[in-house]
Amino acid sequence: MNDFQFQNTTKVYFGKDQLGHLHTEVLKFGDKVLVAHGGSFIRESLLYKRVINELQTNAVTVYELGEVEPNPRHTTVNKGVAMCKEHGIQTVLAIGGGSTIDCCKAIAAAALSETDNIWDLVEEKIAWKDALAVIAIPTIASTGSEMDKSCVISNVELGVKSGINGEAIRPKAAFLDPTNTFTVPPMQTACGGFDIMAHFLDMNYFVNADKYPLQFNVVETILKTVRNQLPVAIKEPENYEARATLLWAASWALNSFCTSGFKTQPQLHALEQFSSTMDLTHGLGLAIITPKWMTYLLERDETVADDFARFGVNVMGIPDSEDKKALAFQAVEALQQFIKDELGLPVYLSELGLDGSKFDEMTKKACYGRKMLPLAYRPLTQEDCLNIYKMCL
Amino acid sequence: MNDFQFQNTTKVYFGKDQLGHLHTEVLKFGDKVLVAHGGSFIRESLLYKRVINELQTNAVTVYELGEVEPNPRHTTVNKGVAMCKEHGIQTVLAIGGGSTIDCCKAIAAAALSETDNIWDLVEEKIAWKDALAVIAIPTIASTGSEMDKSCVISNVELGVKSGINGEAIRPKAAFLDPTNTFTVPPMQTACGGFDIMAHFLDMNYFVNADKYPLQFNVVETILKTVRNQLPVAIKEPENYEARATLLWAASWALNSFCTSGFKTQPQLHALEQFSSTMDLTHGLGLAIITPKWMTYLLERDETVADDFARFGVNVMGIPDSEDKKALAFQAVEALQQFIKDELGLPVYLSELGLDGSKFDEMTKKACYGRKMLPLAYRPLTQEDCLNIYKMCL
Numbered sequence: 001m002n003d004f005q006f007q008n009t010t011k012v013y014f015g016k017d018q019l020g021h022l023h024t025e026v027l028k029f030g031d032k033v034l035v036a037h038g039g040s041f042i043r044e045s046l047l048y049k050r051v052i053n054e055l056q057t058n059a060v061t062v063y064e065l066g067e068v069e070p071n072p073r074h075t076t077v078n079k080g081v082a083m084c085k086e087h088g089i090q091t092v093l094a095i096g097g098g099s100t101i102d103c104c105k106a107i108a109a110a111a112l113s114e115t116d117n118i119w120d121l122v123e124e125k126i127a128w129k130d131a132l133a134v135i136a137i138p139t140i141a142s143t144g145s146e147m148d149k150s151c152v153i154s155n156v157e158l159g160v161k162s163g164i165n166g167e168a169i170r171p172k173a174a175f176l177d178p179t180n181t182f183t184v185p186p187m188q189t190a191c192g193g194f195d196i197m198a199h200f201l202d203m204n205y206f207v208n209a210d211k212y213p214l215q216f217n218v219v220e221t222i223l224k225t226v227r228n229q230l231p232v233a234i235k236e237p238e239n240y241e242a243r244a245t246l247l248w249a250a251s252w253a254l255n256s257f258c259t260s261g262f263k264t265q266p267q268l269h270a271l272e273q274f275s276s277t278m279d280l281t282h283g284l285g286l287a288i289i290t291p292k293w294m295t296y297l298l299e300r301d302e303t304v305a306d307d308f309a310r311f312g313v314n315v316m317g318i319p320d321s322e323d324k325k326a327l328a329f330q331a332v333e334a335l336q337q338f339i340k341d342e343l344g345l346p347v348y349l350s351e352l353g354l355d356g357s358k359f360d361e362m363t364k365k366a367c368y369g370r371k372m373l374p375l376a377y378r379p380l381t382q383e384d385c386l387n388i389y390k391m392c393l
Numbered sequence: 394m395n396d397f398q399f400q401n402t403t404k405v406y407f408g409k410d411q412l413g414h415l416h417t418e419v420l421k422f423g424d425k426v427l428v429a430h431g432g433s434f435i436r437e438s439l440l441y442k443r444v445i446n447e448l449q450t451n452a453v454t455v456y457e458l459g460e461v462e463p464n465p466r467h468t469t470v471n472k473g474v475a476m477c478k479e480h481g482i483q484t485v486l487a488i489g490g491g492s493t494i495d496c497c498k499a500i501a502a503a504a505l506s507e508t509d510n511i512w513d514l515v516e517e518k519i520a521w522k523d524a525l526a527v528i529a530i531p532t533i534a535s536t537g538s539e540m541d542k543s544c545v546i547s548n549v550e551l552g553v554k555s556g557i558n559g560e561a562i563r564p565k566a567a568f569l570d571p572t573n574t575f576t577v578p579p580m581q582t583a584c585g586g587f588d589i590m591a592h593f594l595d596m597n598y599f600v601n602a603d604k605y606p607l608q609f610n611v612v613e614t615i616l617k618t619v620r621n622q623l624p625v626a627i628k629e630p631e632n633y634e635a636r637a638t639l640l641w642a643a644s645w646a647l648n649s650f651c652t653s654g655f656k657t658q659p660q661l662h663a664l665e666q667f668s669s670t671m672d673l674t675h676g677l678g679l680a681i682i683t684p685k686w687m688t689y690l691l692e693r694d695e696t697v698a699d700d701f702a703r704f705g706v707n708v709m710g711i712p713d714s715e716d717k718k719a720l721a722f723q724a725v726e727a728l729q730q731f732i733k734d735e736l737g738l739p740v741y742l743s744e745l746g747l748d749g750s751k752f753d754e755m756t757k758k759a760c761y762g763r764k765m766l767p768l769a770y771r772p773l774t775q776e777d778c779l780n781i782y783k784m785c786l
Contacts, residue, residue: 001571001637003408008401014653015396178394213618214638214645221614225606244394245607248653252607257650260407260641 030090098143423483491536584676
């Protein structure tokens with residue numbers, strides 16, 4: 001097992017009746033809070049009213065940054081930074097998905113830095129260490145940003161998605177209430193759920209590294225659990241247990257517990273350039289690419305068969321058998337069917353009316369401008385990436 | 394799923410080459426440290442020399458409390474408290490097992506309180522909130538005390554084991570080096586490993602509560618992993634992977650991650666009064682009592698059969714079948730055989746030359762002086778407890 005360091009200080013309030021603790025967490029840092037969210041959908045929600053009421057009845061002054069985009073722009077971050085500096089705000093509170101939480105983390109760091117422009121931090125022109133307090137109220141089970149210490153921001157002018165990473169921006173508290181995810185529509189539930197699965201697959205399961213018994217078995221179990229509970233949440237949006245399982249699993253995927261000791265280069269996340277070039281939802285991009293990537297590897301490299309076969313049996317629930325290669329192909333097929341039938345997601349770009357005109361751009365991005373992904377599960381050349389993209393048409 | 398709050402702030406340094414970070418952690422709190430351990434076995438170890446060297450070369454003044462007992466006495470704690478107060482020590486560093494770590498937690502709390510006697514805190518005569526910093530270097534995979542916030546202390550004069558509990562005594566840092574457990578003899582390895590299993594069985598697996606898919610499946614997986622890796626560590630004491638798995642699993646058992654949302658009353662730990670009355674190792678007491686407790690329940694209460702059968706198949710690895718009751722009995726038999734053959738532990742008191750003369754005392758303690766354990770997996774009367782003890786003869 002590789003040496004590793006683990007610490008995760010986020011205080012999690014999980015469940016239906018925890019919002020009464022919000023003002024206590026906020027007032028640890030000061031009485032001015034910036035509430036950031038994605039716009040009218042949140043502003044009209046009961047959750048939003050409860051949050052504002054909870055803060056205002058406890059003498060907290062609320063500033064508001066609405067309209068945080070799905071891939072949050074650095075200009076929106078900068079707007080929040082200016083508000084924090086102008087009003088002397090101490091806490092940035094996110095209500096929303098990973099994008100809103102990421103936006104708040106970026107605001108928190110830049111607000112205590114010398115610059116008004118988050119991109120100076122992203123490009124490491126300005127050093128930073130401290131940050132305002134971040135508190136997260138996720139409204140979808142997906143990225144797990146509420147317990148991790150990084151964020152991704154889009155610079156539309158440069159056509160670049162990048163981010164910052166540091167202990168100071170890890171949320172001080174996170175309020176995980178499964179009922180806040182009851183209204184997430186089936187399509188977004190499916191995409192968020194597949195994002196959770198992809199985090200595990202990419203960073204802990206299909207890895208070019210030793211499989212440590214504890215972490216690897218735990219990851220496999222969580223994958224299977226998400227695989228089983230996700231269709232329940234899609235069919236029964238108010239099934240508390242299914243929603244709770246997904247919400248907590250999303251945090252586990254990125255809170256460093258399951259990744260402890262693993263060192264790898266996430267390949268599916270590198271390949272998933274559909275969101276950055278075609279504006280597809282990230283989780284949908286992952287759902288489209290994953291089975292094609294598996295098929296491509298399997299047709300060229302027998303050494304993946306055992307891993308894929310194990311995935312088929314232990315995660316997808318197909319019966320075990322002797323012929324590992326056949327089993328591996330069945331596993332990929334089972335995954336594709338799961339995405340199509342149980343998650344109700346498209347599995348080809350053509351179903352979305354999209355073509356391959358962005359593939360060259362995607363390929364370059366996927367390989368980070370270099371020749372291949374050297375530490376990934378199986379290194380891929382730019383040609384490999386392009387071939388995999390073509391399988392998605 | 395029950396609402397819950399989760400936070401675990403301990404910084405874990407896991408692996409072979411982490412001790413170089415020790416002085417950084419110590420110097421966060423001050424330059425005077427009390428190093429506590431169990432005596433000559435530790436003092437003559439390479440680990441001890443490395444720790445002292447690491448501290449002294451970084452200008453840390455070291456005070457020493459040796460001879461911490463296996464069930465640490467409140468008088469030993471008080472000795473440490475006096476040293477901390479006299480010398481203005483800021484950090485208490487444990488090198489050893491759960492007893493040493495627990496002793497350090499108790500010292501840390503009392504040293505900042507108004508009293509010189511830890512028992513005033515245990516009996517809640519004196520309120521306490523803050524504590525000196527605690528740092529833990531476990532030398533056996535067992536209690537998981539290095540990431541939790543409670544401790545158990547023995548008052549021999551009163552014949553009582555009790556403790557304190559609070560966020561301030563959770564270790565600030567823990568150095569988990571599997572090679573530090575290479576010298577743990579087979580018997581202690583087995584007892585420590587069974588202690589880990591019992592934590593999961595008692596608090597997350599055989600519980601009178603809903604089984605949440607995520608946490609329950611993870612717990613079952615860790616149980617199976619420990620069941621498989623423990624015999625490896627016994628046979629191959631320097632098997633790094635097996636030792637690492639046990640050491641990290643011990644922390645997972647008590648770091649609140651796996652218990653999140655569960656509410657139960659630990660029954661096996663209540664029944665395990667062999668250590669408090671006959672001076673048996675706690676893990677051995679648990680290993681003796683667990684299969685008898687299962688048999689006793691199974692013979693009287695058909696409703697446990699499904700749970701025990703699942704344990705048999707998913708943890709003990711016996712083949713699944715239709716007849717759940719038969720399967721449940723097989724599961725208990727498999728567990729007893731595992732303890733005897735693979736762990737090499739005695740399964741009856743008579744093998745240790747012990748009799749039932751303490752059973753009345755044990756029974757009273759097990760039920761905490763009350764009639765039964767109302768929230769436990771299956772409530773037991775004092776008569777039930779006594780009957781189970783008799784099965785251990």
